[in-house]
Amino acid sequence: MNRTISPDDLKQLLKLRKNVLVLDVRRKSDYQTAGDKIPNAAWLDPDKLTQWSTALPLDRDIVIYCVRGGTVSNSVVDQLQAKGVKARFIEGGFEAWKASGGETISK
Numbered sequence: 544m545n546r547t548i549s550p551d552d553l554k555q556l557l558k559l560r561k562n563v564l565v566l567d568v569r570r571k572s573d574y575q576t577a578g579d580k581i582p583n584a585a586w587l588d589p590d591k592l593t594q595w596s597t598a599l600p601l602d603r604d605i606v607i608y609c610v611r612g613g614t615v616s617n618s619v620v621d622q623l624q625a626k627g628v629k630a631r632f633i634e635g636g637f638e639a640w641k642a643s644g645g646e647t648i649s650k
Contacts, residue, residue, distance in 0.1 A: 547634045550643035566607045579647040605630045612636035
């Protein structure tokens with residue numbers, strides 16, 4: 544499975560079907576200082592991944608994002624894919640999503 548998804552491809556997925564689960568895995572400090580997020584995205588603390596990862600559905604596409612699609616996203620995707628979760632991260636993270644005109648809402 545691909546490790547990444549472009550912001551534009553995610554926009555198309557969200558338009559076509561509702562079965563995509565979007566997870567915000569920005570570090571707690573980044574999440575707390577941010578004013579916005581992707582609509583319907585649930586924030587999960589990446590430092591507590593071992594606690595919440597077992598509750599994720601294995602039959603849904605999961606797209607995660609951090610601030611810029613770097614270390615945090617790569618680490619989370621590695622761990623989720625190792626557990627059989629169909630996870631990818633947004634190329635360039637939340638910053639690329641916003642730059643591409645992706646919809647955001649106030650937290």
